[in-house]
Amino acid sequence: MPRFNLVFKALADPTRRKIILLLKEADMTAGEIAGHFDMTKPSISHHLNVLKQSLLVTDERKGQNIYYSLNMTVFQEVINYFFNITHKNEGEIDDEKGK
Amino acid sequence: MPRFNLVFKALADPTRRKIILLLKEADMTAGEIAGHFDMTKPSISHHLNVLKQSLLVTDERKGQNIYYSLNMTVFQEVINYFFNITHKNEGEIDDEKGK
DNA sequence: TAGATATTTAGGCAAATATCTAAATAACTG
DNA sequence: CAGTTATTTAGATATTTGCCTAAATATCTA
Numbered sequence: 001m002p003r004f005n006l007v008f009k010a011l012a013d014p015t016r017r018k019i020i021l022l023l024k025e026a027d028m029t030a031g032e033i034a035g036h037f038d039m040t041k042p043s044i045s046h047h048l049n050v051l052k053q054s055l056l057v058t059d060e061r062k063g064q065n066i067y068y069s070l071n072m073t074v075f076q077e078v079i080n081y082f083f084n085i086t087h088k089n090e091g092e093i094d095d096e097k098g099k
Numbered sequence: 100m101p102r103f104n105l106v107f108k109a110l111a112d113p114t115r116r117k118i119i120l121l122l123k124e125a126d127m128t129a130g131e132i133a134g135h136f137d138m139t140k141p142s143i144s145h146h147l148n149v150l151k152q153s154l155l156v157t158d159e160r161k162g163q164n165i166y167y168s169l170n171m172t173v174f175q176e177v178i179n180y181f182f183n184i185t186h187k188n189e190g191e192i193d194d195e196k197g198k
Numbered sequence: 199t200a201g202a203t204a205t206t207t208a209g210g211c212a213a214a215t216a217t218c219t220a221a222a223t224a225a226c227t228g
Numbered sequence: 229c230a231g232t233t234a235t236t237t238a239g240a241t242a243t244t245t246g247c248c249t250a251a252a253t254a255t256c257t258a
Binding site: 004005008009011012013014017020021024070072075076078079082083085086088 | 103104107108110111112113116119120123169171174175177178181182184185187
């Protein structure tokens, strides 16, 4: 289960949403990501850290570079959160069945 | 199109997410909502205002009371935002067709 | 191991946020 | 219209956030 506080805080910043759109197209190094913004690398690093803490993205070092990717599982869980709001009380029966 | 900045900022607070869950069950007055929290009414009023600015909720005065409700349209649009992230480039053809 | 490249960590500051108390506004009621 | 109830607005304060520069860490290469 995602920590919705961290997830929505992460999503509340336009720089971070743009990073997500970049990573949707392809995994990328921190430097490549920073290249898409008019902002210092430490600032982008900060945003990447916020995204990482939210679990929306993961990172993996490969040699000198650190590659970032989207964590689709968490996005799916966020979709479920909204689905549960828009679709009243579905799953109620299943919950009870869980004896 | 929703203002994602305002929407995600609104969702980033646990009090506001709990308000959303309350309103999922039934429309409610500001006072009824405040009754569910250990917080002053002005603070809840502030949270309701943030939710209203995000368009996630609407308000309507009925006599002395102001009733709050969820705006399902915006929730659906947020679901679409996530759907577009999880489902790569779908709709691309349609976009081009829009000549 | 010294130098170069990639990235993060630390520290500081300005702006935004969440909360409170006190006061203002709106609507009903006798 | 005076009093009561429902809600918001204003003003103050503490915390968090986003950005920067400077310094530190990690890795590769000669």
